[in-house]
Amino acid sequence: MLSSVSEVSAAEIVPQVSKDEYLRAFRWLLLARVLDEKLAALYRAGKIPGGGVYLGKGQEALSVSVGISLRTGDVYAPLIRDGAGRLAFGETVVEALRNCLGSVLGPMRGRDGNVHRGRPRDGYLPMISHLGAMISVVNGVLMAKRFKGQKGVVGATCLGEGGTSTGAFHEGLNQAGVERLPLVMVVANNQYAYSTPTSRQFACKSLADRAQGYGFTPHSVDGTNLAECLKVLGHAVALARTGNGPQLVVASLLRLCGHGEHDDASYIDPRLKESEIGRDCLELSEEHLLVNSWASKQELSQWRTAAQRAVEEAVALVQKEPSPDPYTENWCALQTGRFAEGGSK
Amino acid sequence: MLSSVSEVSAAEIVPQVSKDEYLRAFRWLLLARVLDEKLAALYRAGKIPGGGVYLGKGQEALSVSVGISLRTGDVYAPLIRDGAGRLAFGETVVEALRNCLGSVLGPMRGRDGNVHRGRPRDGYLPMISHLGAMISVVNGVLMAKRFKGQKGVVGATCLGEGGTSTGAFHEGLNQAGVERLPLVMVVANNQYAYSTPTSRQFACKSLADRAQGYGFTPHSVDGTNLAECLKVLGHAVALARTGNGPQLVVASLLRLCGHGEHDDASYIDPRLKESEIGRDCLELSEEHLLVNSWASKQELSQWRTAAQRAVEEAVALVQKEPSPDPYTENWCALQTGRFAEGGSK
């Protein structure tokens, strides 16, 4: 029933992806890739405090499609491979770098780092590491917006296929179903959770098979295809926005990097790399631009250079920024200062 | 695909329910009802230490069908409304009463009480209160049996529809799917979780819709109909036993008592009480026996009297048994006594 609703509304609500939209998405995708490449370089150069760098290579088409489908007033809780979506949702390169390099001017002021960043007051929620835990937080924001009478808002959040095995995932989806919230749950099935293949992670054919059990509308998408991602995410977001309840989008793709930059990912099945899902969404979208004559080779290379310049400038800026200072740091975890304990020394 | 496997094997493995089997199940069902009635009376008389009594009225046909379908070597983790299944699996009335009355001779020796009872070494697992938590424990027993090379065993566990909203339920089912364990998950959808109706608990049409997402074979059953319950549970257990992977049985029925005996259940929708699922499985099975001439009215009343006598004798016995004595109690939560701490006084 739900899915027939979705078929109907699909045609009505979502037009084909326009050249403009595609180009806009592509530019974010490209910028995210360039930023990731720089982060990897900084990591190799030992410039990332402490250490982890988690990249989104191969997942940018999906991620950017989420971020670009949202608008001011919406809620977004991205995960570790969502550099592209973050940029599209409104994060700046400087902000991202500040968090990764631990600048005191960054959104978490050095207290938290790398992918753990956001601006909760702007609907951009900073993930905690525990997988699945952000879903119900998005639900809560949406419930609050409903209390306040705000209409037409959407909440989107992302997770890898491994994260779907958490109890938090289940409770969050069930809650969204019961409350019939405008939640768009995006699952990036990149075939591995760290080293663990899907055969050790779940036993259904597609994770979209779980939608029905929660009263979600299911959507599947080829995560390597930017046009398809834009269409399906646009559709899912539009459905949620127009009162059609929660949506589950499951994308097939492959992580084209290590779990983190410390990981050579040698466990990835070479057959997957050579398969359709192993294709690089950046390369595919460049081809798409060229084939459709939406961009020339020269333009593509200019855009890349521009992105690189933007990233390099941001790095130069952020690297000059102060690190947090433990002596001036306010070591208090409470807003209500009078309840702080000195700590028992 | 899985469900077509199940259709095929169904016919092969499960014959119609025979008179003998039905009668055997009915006698447990009746005994369970009579025991519950006595427990309610003991509760009203203030004879239950501390206080809670949780009954299975209306759910005995389903419950007994689970217990009776299992055999020695199988694993069973019943829940609060499974008095009938417990008896069919091999618990005695005395054992049940000992636990409820806190006899020191009971399986938990007064340390735990009422429905929290079992004999783990006999494959009969004592529930903890946290809903959903027993599923993965059954999985673990089944994994251990597989390690040991034991074949043809089944693990069955029960939960109310409310319990399906726990993260533990999801993780447990997913785990059983990944390990392809011979687990039979029985969900008794009795329309309420304490006072909460299903509309506030989940958003799918039937909880059986969740089977596919875990690689389980789904089964639905009218929980008021003993013959159907015996057939479906027999079938599900047989499938699990013969290597067809985990099974999800969802039964529709109505709780015909309070959540506990303290609860008048006035929140239950009267229309549900008058509907098909509101019928009493005991009355229906008595009718079935009479209609099929499998038993006479006289026999039915003799059986009830016999059950009452058995229960009364057990109560008389157990009430004479000693309560636990705090002075001789071994206050040590560890098997390895040398690691006990005196407790900091």
Next chain:
Amino acid sequence: MSITYLEAIREAQARALAEDPRVFIYGQDVGDFGGAFKATKGLAKEFPGRVLDAPISEDAIVGAAVGAAIEGMRPIIEMQFADFSTPGFNQVINQAATLYWRTQVPCPITIRLPSGGTSGSGPFHSQCMEAIYAHYPGLIVMTPATVEDAYSMLLEAVAIDDPVIFCEHKYLYYHLKTDRLPTEAMPAGKARIARPGRDVTIVAYSAMVHEALAAAEELSTEGVEVEVVDLRTVKPLDTDTIIASVARTGRVLVVGEAFPWGGVTAEVVARIATEGFGLLDAPPQRLNAKDTPIPYHPNLWSAHRPTANSILAAVRNLLRL
């Protein structure tokens, strides 16, 4: 009029809902049914759409509360029993408790935990979890011992901009009564001298305050004047009031209903030892529950937790040291 501890909790919630449109209540069976203990009785009707039944999903319940708080609401969460907060533990300590430190966005949620032992409730419906939550930075943990505190501290919990774990004691629900609800109150974070005395201090909280007071009454007939300090809030701890009492008496027994390893009694004794060492005339003493799960049978249960009797024995022993 006579108001129980439980009714005070209901009244505080009614008032919070009435006075602040940002407040809502979310938890299992809290709606029309009014909660397993009836702490939200009638509120769903009085405040339509603001008292919501939740599925049996403690993780998602807490997560949603955090989300709602981010968006400016002030949710009150009812756990059906403190024991069932464990599946929500991760969201409490890693999501709610860290939010402000990480983002400077406050997280004003109140999590009500019906806590503590009652006869026959067994291992999974009797637990005290205050110490577990108090261990984590970013949480405030309240443990009211009186009807007045149940009322005023719950109102304060809802008003505070930080996550509050509100440990209300099930044993006190019906046992404690008062004539009228307070109009003004001591602030949270301050301990209270529940009974003044000069000979020995008992530091207690929640239900144990009443066991301590009963023991103090008994000792008073023997000429021993016990000062009872009611902590009220276990995080932050009001070390000043504790130390001041110890300064007066020189002897201290710290009583808690929780398990013996760690917990409030360890923290309080450690503070006294480090900060009030010179004031002690005898070693500080502790009394906790036994180091086993909480037993079902009333015989075992009453031996498992501290009572007026065991406190009496401990004080007598302390006076001999």
Next chain:
Amino acid sequence: MSITYLEAIREAQARALAEDPRVFIYGQDVGDFGGAFKATKGLAKEFPGRVLDAPISEDAIVGAAVGAAIEGMRPIIEMQFADFSTPGFNQVINQAATLYWRTQVPCPITIRLPSGGTSGSGPFHSQCMEAIYAHYPGLIVMTPATVEDAYSMLLEAVAIDDPVIFCEHKYLYYHLKTDRLPTEAMPAGKARIARPGRDVTIVAYSAMVHEALAAAEELSTEGVEVEVVDLRTVKPLDTDTIIASVARTGRVLVVGEAFPWGGVTAEVVARIATEGFGLLDAPPQRLNAKDTPIPYHPNLWSAHRPTANSILAAVRNLLRL
């Protein structure tokens, strides 16, 4: 040959698998990949079918371990980080820890928690959870500080018939090395004098033992001889060894890496105060991490946890008291 703390953990598991067919390993990425930290490197190949990758389901992982233990197996569970044990918390404290008390059937499971801070790991990959688990009856909590202990205590953990929470410290994984694995060992439950001294006692455990030893070296050059007690097991606590050391020195500082409220330092100080009061020449002192989540940036992190320097300052202060 040189063996790290991490390799010792791998070797202990290899030996447990080799010697006892009831042992198996279950956890995320522990199979062919050998675990996030490589603590199970090569074991899946060496012991086919006995080292199993788990889904990201900490609750079900622990639940399954309990079930397997009931059926006579001796599972070793690896949590990817201690911090991620929170979704499995309920099964640990309510299922595993209560099983024996409720049923007399033992629950021999070992849960390995890669614990503690390393630079840049931030709020969710740095936590110390020993105190949380130690609070609950029915659990044994080990916190090895040396390569030898990592090896022998893990073997003992697997052999013990009770659930063991094995807190291995990530900072020590690569930092600590030894020449050969021990053939005999002190039993778990006994503390160790890591360094004898007559002037002051530092009680520490896990990574903090090494910070304490470094501080002790420095103080030794000033003529102050510090005795360092390595707790090894935090539950049960070896109160006798602690008290005996305090009896020798009269002064004690207890150091822990965890959050300041409660925790091991509170319990140890409380035991010393209650049981060894008369032996103290000065108030016992504590040193913990700060009362905030664990910060990401190395500058903040190194100020957040106790270090040789802050221990040094605390001891100097203690000597003046």
